[in-house]
Amino acid sequence: MYEFDIRNMTCSHCKSAVEKAIKAADPVAVTTVDLASKKATVETLLDPAVIGLAIEQAGYPVSYIKR
Numbered sequence: 001m002y003e004f005d006i007r008n009m010t011c012s013h014c015k016s017a018v019e020k021a022i023k024a025a026d027p028v029a030v031t032t033v034d035l036a037s038k039k040a041t042v043e044t045l046l047d048p049a050v051i052g053l054a055i056e057q058a059g060y061p062v063s064y065i066k067r
């Protein structure tokens, strides 16, 4: 399980865009995105950098990944 700090995530649209990006990178990931704390927790077997890149490509810079 990895925790991502995601900047620029300000509304429910952002939240679903981030969820979609994570889902596209890993369809079987178990994901929780919390708007208030601007964090996503992701249960994945992929390298978290791959998930982080997908989030950034959706337009949301990832400031920190906790492994």
Ligand SMILES: [Cu+2]
Binding pocket: 009, 010, 011, 012, 013, 014, 015
């Ligand atoms: Cu938004």
